Amino acid sequence: MKLREIADLLQCTYTGNGEVLITGVAPIESAAPGELTFLSNPRYRRRLKETRAAAVIVAPDAGEFPLPTLRAANPYLTFARAIELFHPAVPFPTGIHPTAVIHAGRR
DSSP states (O other): OBHHHHHHHHTOEEESOTTOBOOEEOOTTTOOTTEEEEOOSGGGGGGGGTOOOSEEEEOTTSOOOSSOEEEOSOHHHHHHHHHHHHSOOOOOOOSOOTTOOOOGGGO
C-alpha cells in the first residue's frame, strides 16, 4: 500500500514521497525496508538514523526527517490503527459449534 493511501485511511497528512510502498509495520528498532514505524517520544529520535523503515509516523510539530512521514496528533494511536490495516482482526463465528458438548448439569 502506498504511503499516501495510508495517510488517507488514517486521516493524517504526509510529507516526502507519498508513493513509497509500505508492506507492514514494526517498532523503530526492528523495522525493515518497506515497513512503517512511529516516533512519539523525542528521546528515541536518534534511532531514526539507524532504522531501516521506509516511513515514520510523527507529530505535526516534530520537525524534519530524512524519511517520508505521516503527520498525526497522536503518533502512538495512529501506529496502532496502522497495525489494523496490515493485520485485521479475524472475526470469531457466533453461536454454538455443532460438536460442542454441554454438561448435563448446565442445561
